[in-house]
Amino acid sequence: MRRLTAVILALGLSLAASPAPAEALKVVSENPPIQPGYNRFVLHSDRIGRDFAVTVNTPSATVFLPGQKLPAIYALDSGYGLAGPQGMLLGNTGAMEPAIIVSVGYLPGQTLFRNTDLLHNKLTQDGVTIGGGGAAFEAFLLEDLKPFVEAKFPADPARSVLFGHSFGGLFAANVFADKPDAFYGYVIGSASVWADPPVAARVAAAMAHAHGQRVYLSVGEKEGWMVPGGSSQMTDGFSGLMAAMTSKPGVILKTQLYAGETHLSYYPRLVTDGFPHVLPPAMALGASQTVLTPEVLARYLGVYSLPDGRKVTITRQSRGDLAGQVSGIPQVPLQQNGADRFYAPTSDLNVTFDKSGLTMVGVDGGTVRATRDKTP
Template identity: 25%
Template sequence: MHMTALFHGGRGRHLRDRAACAAPPFARLLSRLCGGLLAGALMLQTVQPAQAQSISVAAPLPVEWAPVQLSRSLGFDIESRHTGQRYRIAIGLPHKPAPTAGYPVLWALDGLASFPLMETVRPRPPAAGESAEWRRKIGDEPAGLIVAIGYASGEPIDVNARALDYTPPGTTAPSGDSFSGRHGGADAFLRFLTQELRPLLARHFPMNPQQHTLFGFSYGGLFTLHTLSTQPQHFQRYWAASPSLWFGGHHVLETLPQRLPALDFVAHPARVTITVGLDEQYPASFATPQQQERLQSRRMVDNAERFAGLLTPRPGVQLQLLKLAAHEHPDMLTHGARRVVDFAFAP
């Protein structure tokens, strides 16, 4: 496991004290935070020398220029024994000590794309010059931990890596994916999340075992609903933004009725939000006839409505379906990433 950046500063002392006492090898890296090795936070991407040579500049770049960083964050790379893929993990640190039960945890897929969008809504620790009224507001907001799962390629949306990780196995129909050729790794990816990454982080951060939220967009939304409808014990809250339920001949949707009798949501209650943009099936403008045909065949709105309709009557499920006018597919990532933080951290 390779750390890509460290965090330090006057904030988050309680977190650092906890982390420094944890077991090696990750703890040794975290303990360096107390020594003040670096100011700042997560370096989501770095410009490599080869990349720098491939861009056009009017003059040599100053040597002191550094990668853009985000505050109150940690980052590291890890290779999974379950998937064989290498991930870049971004951790959004809470703004105050954990409640008695531990921090609620938000697990965000497509992490290098979704995590920066969450920056504007994450609660902030005290800052110099802020008003007392602002501090009262922030102080009342629940604290939580964000775990954003991206890929070591550094791409915000790694098309091929996510196509493998986020799609379900067992589909017999054509995938419907014209970009990627490898699919069906969702169960292995879930094992990475729950059997590798979660235990690793739980050694260093107190987690509320009854408040884990899974957030995914597009294929990530498909993975979210696949997890909900196959192994709901791993998360208690689910936000599926524009889920690609068309994949593999609508496999997840078509097999849901057969799976439902075996799912015990009374023992594993779930709060679920499914969102879809109306322009994803009924574009108001700018769609060519070919695009219109493609959108109609994928039936994004119809699929979301049907999934919600099948799940809503189940005891133990609290579900809301949001159909947003004047929103197309990419809009749903922005919409969800800004709203899921409150959804995940609310008591």
């Protein structure tokens, strides 16, 4: 008995002396939002041994459904400072599904670390070797940063998107080749396939393991114009990836060769064209609808009860449109989207009315039923 007690005591002391497991990410600093929907962090990665500057933009979307989450786009190279603002504009105006934009970048003076992080294989040019850190950076994104974002924001783990351009596009292609299901969608712009030629064959082999990923693949027509005599290496890389993905099951692919554009000049269009492809809105823009009469609209007005006890109140706005409000959540406009069906553009949510209540359906298939309580 004494011996057993001594063993237990020794084990307890040993466990107490053992250091706690290191956190994957440490928040070095978190700046107060300078405007709604804008959050900036400096995060230290023990895995990589460096700090990263991470900006998180959240849309003005109203989360209606219980447990509803939003897709998240992870933009490499800080999204060149454009992906976050442009993504917010697209989501807030109904051009794409509202999404959280996570721009991943570097602190001042550390930008060249991208040449390590974004290349899975080493590359030697003019006696200088770069790259080789892609696998560690991929693990940082998937195992450290994504869980961090999903714990702090309503980000849907099943609907994340990876967005990269140039070396970032090559990195995105390598992630797809490693594990297509790592992301729901991929925006791959001007991938530097010349720096890692085997990636095209690896992408082709990975197609058998893809399950409906949405991919936007692009390049500028005049990417090689500054090279003496011209160069087709960027467009050749684009063609190789396109061939690897075209006419094969597993992805919903859209490709774009931007006529007259150079390596960087089309980047804003890469966002405005690529994001809506990987995250299309629930209702196509410009859909024509029959104008409903006030008598028909009056049928929808009233109070409805959700299963969790909250109330949904449907009212008329001053200009005649409908508006919906869930208890404790700001009111949102409802636009007609068919017979007895309306669309909440700020939530990317469809609301369908019937005689006994209404059904709300999110773009991700989340559904909730509300029964009618009374009418005005």
